[in-house]
Amino acid sequence: MTGGLIISVALSFALHSSPVSAQKGSYSPDRKDVYDELTKAPKKAVNRGNPMEHDPSAVAAGANLFEQHCAECHGETAEGGRKAPSLRADPVQQATPGTLFWILTNGVVRRGMPVWSKLPEPQRWQIVTYLKSLGQGGNPPR
Amino acid sequence: MTPVFPALFPTHLARLDLHSAAAEASRRGKLPRRLLILLSLVFVGVALPGWAQENPYIVTYDHYLEEPGSLEVEYFSTFGTQRQGNDFHAFWAEFEYGATAWWTTELYLDGQTTFGDSTIFTGFRLENRFRLLQREHFVNPVLYVEYEQISGADKILKEVEGHDVESDYAVPNAIARRAHNHELELKLLLSKTFKGWNIAENTLAAKNLTGGNPWEFGYAIGASRPLALKASAQRCNLCRENFIAGVEMYGGLGDRHSFGLHDTSHYLAPVVAWNLPSDWTLRLSAGFGLNDNSHRLLLRWGVAREFSGFGEMIARVFGGRK
Numbered sequence: 001m002t003g004g005l006i007i008s009v010a011l012s013f014a015l016h017s018s019p020v021s022a023q024k025g026s027y028s029p030d031r032k033d034v035y036d037e038l039t040k041a042p043k044k045a046v047n048r049g050n051p052m053e054h055d056p057s058a059v060a061a062g063a064n065l066f067e068q069h070c071a072e073c074h075g076e077t078a079e080g081g082r083k084a085p086s087l088r089a090d091p092v093q094q095a096t097p098g099t100l101f102w103i104l105t106n107g108v109v110r111r112g113m114p115v116w117s118k119l120p121e122p123q124r125w126q127i128v129t130y131l132k133s134l135g136q137g138g139n140p141p142r
Numbered sequence: 143m144t145p146v147f148p149a150l151f152p153t154h155l156a157r158l159d160l161h162s163a164a165a166e167a168s169r170r171g172k173l174p175r176r177l178l179i180l181l182s183l184v185f186v187g188v189a190l191p192g193w194a195q196e197n198p199y200i201v202t203y204d205h206y207l208e209e210p211g212s213l214e215v216e217y218f219s220t221f222g223t224q225r226q227g228n229d230f231h232a233f234w235a236e237f238e239y240g241a242t243a244w245w246t247t248e249l250y251l252d253g254q255t256t257f258g259d260s261t262i263f264t265g266f267r268l269e270n271r272f273r274l275l276q277r278e279h280f281v282n283p284v285l286y287v288e289y290e291q292i293s294g295a296d297k298i299l300k301e302v303e304g305h306d307v308e309s310d311y312a313v314p315n316a317i318a319r320r321a322h323n324h325e326l327e328l329k330l331l332l333s334k335t336f337k338g339w340n341i342a343e344n345t346l347a348a349k350n351l352t353g354g355n356p357w358e359f360g361y362a363i364g365a366s367r368p369l370a371l372k373a374s375a376q377r378c379n380l381c382r383e384n385f386i387a388g389v390e391m392y393g394g395l396g397d398r399h400s401f402g403l404h405d406t407s408h409y410l411a412p413v414v415a416w417n418l419p420s421d422w423t424l425r426l427s428a429g430f431g432l433n434d435n436s437h438r439l440l441l442r443w444g445v446a447r448e449f450s451g452f453g454e455m456i457a458r459v460f461g462g463r464k
Contacts, residue, residue: 060375068419069195072209072450083211106277109243117278118195118206120338120371123383 035091037111041102048098050132052125062130065123069116078134084113093135100128196423197340198415200442201301202364202390204342205282205333207271208240213452218425218444220298222437227312230256232264232297239452244273250290254297260315265292265323271331286329286344294321299440301327303348304358304397305405307435324351338371340364340388356398364390366413377419386415393432407436422447 052058066078073084080086092100104124107115116124197204200218208214216236223229232254241247250267267290274283295318297311326349333342346360366388374381393408395401411429418424422445429440 057375061373064375064377065373107243109273109276112210112243114207114209114240114243115278117335118197118204118340120368120383122372126373 034085035089037103037108038091038095038099041099045102046096046098048096048101050097050101050125050128052122052129053097055126055129058126058129059133061123062126062128062133065119065127066130069119070127073113078131087131088134092131097125097128097132100131101125104128195417196386196415196425196446197342197364198366198386198388198413198425198427199342199362199364199390200411200413200425200427200429200444201392202342202362203271203284203286203329203331203333203344204335204340204364205273205284205331207244207246207273207284208238209448209450210240210243211453212240212448212450214238214446214448216444216446218298218442221439221441222297222299222311223439224256224312224437225308228256228258230254230297230311232299234298234300236446241453244276246271250300252292252296252298254295254315256295256297256315262293262295262315262319264296264298264319265290267292281332281334284331284333286327286331288325288327288329290323290325290327292323292325294318294323296323299437301346301348301360301362302392302394302407302409303327303346303360304394305400306394307405307407308431308437309435311437322352325349326351339367358397359395359401360393361395362390362392364388364413366415379418379420384417384419386417388413390427393436405435406433408432409436409440411440411442 052062066074067076070078070087073081074087075081075084078087080089086092101124103113104116104119104127106117107113109115119127197206214236216238218234218236220232221229222232232252234250234252236248236250238246238248248267248269248271250269252264252266253262254264255261267288269286269288272285272287274285294313295315327346328348329344329346331342331344333340335341342362342364344362346362347357348360349355349357366386368383369385369387370382373383378384389410389412391408391410394406395403396406408431409429410432411427413425413427415426416424425442425444425446427440427442429437429442431438431440
């Protein structure tokens with residue numbers, strides 16, 4: 001009886017705290033400050049070069065990784081969704097590869113984006129390479 | 143992409159709007175509400191898989207939490223040898239939900255079979271993990287808080303604490319299950335990933351809330367690395383980057399009255415995880431007892447599947463936010 005009550009309370013607490021509703025400062029397409037986090041990257045991170053920039057397979061590999069880890073929130077072609085902003089927008093496309101890598105590594109935890117440092121560095125750079133390719137009119141290879 | 147378990151989760155079902163059909167049937171009074179909810183949950187699972195990059199640890203935690211709104215359903219099994227008693231097979235199910243990017247909550251259901259004795263349900267655990275810092279740092283701390291209501295017959299050995307020793311587990315189920323533990327467990331999880339290597343250290347303090355038991359202590363440490371750091375351009379099941387190998391070590395550190403290594407048990411376990419593009423993770427671990435107080439072998443395996451967007455879908459089922 002007590003156990004059942006505890007489980008019910010815990011689950012309802014968890015489910016009502018879904019990131020869609022309860023997270024303070026969570027994403028909304030109308031927010032004007034949605035890309036502000038890009039400006040917070042430290043100078044050292046901003047200036048980092050992308051070691052995968054000239055890797056011919058990096059865009060395809062990055063597209064796979066994007067589909068597996070990012071598309072759920074950012075949309076299948078990075079056009080943005082209800083949970084996260086477009087990554088085709090100018091602020092993202094004009095950001096340096098180092099800035100995007102820094103955001104991927106650190107996440108934006110208070111707004112619902114998890115840290116992705118669990119992906120090895122080369123995989124994070126592959127995602128950055130893919131994102132940058134979108135600014136050149138690229139689409140994810142299928 | 144080739145599903146590994148097509149019979150369990152046929153992909154064609156994902157294309158059907160079964161959730162809408164069930165809702166319509168319910169409005170017409172053809173389905174009880176609870177059945178509708180159950181069906182919806184099943185269909186959610188079919189329709190919204192998510193690919194996980196899971197560590198291989200069974201006991202040790204790193205600092206990565208479940209993605210917000212995702213549910214991970216896991217099943218684990220432990221075969222343990224037992225001197226002065228019968229070997230056992232302990233098993234548990236985990237339901238791990240990412241409430242926010244800094245908070246993961248989890249429910250465990252435990253059971254065990256002691257060979258030549260019986261199979262019993264041994265209790266449940268509620269676990270919460272809180273990320274303490276917003277960004278990545280040199281070391282990343284996570285606070286772990288768990289309440290468990292388990293019987294004395296619980297044998298999953300998800301953590302080793304205090305003066306836990308092998309002989310504690312030789313008691314027949316009929317006697318051991320009479321003891322009921324209400325335990326509070328706190329852990330400080332420290333973890334760092336560098337050049338593909340994850341290093342994690344967990345310090346544990348646990349107190350049985352029934353009776354005047356002292357605080358007990360334990361530890362777990364682990365190191366792991368993917369077999370390849372770059373992702374392949376093509377999706378594949380057997381690519382090296384899908385495999386993460388490592389080792390973990392865990393054991394007890396006594397209690398508040400007698401802190402230290404005497405009368406404690408310790409294990410060393412090579413571990414491996416296989417993260418499949420078809421949304422499944424398989425784990426395997428062989429834990430070897432390091433002293434005479436330890437079980438000689440704890441052979442563990444687990445299977446997990448992550449469902450993205452679970453929180454949103456539940457909210458919709460209950461007529462809430464769109």
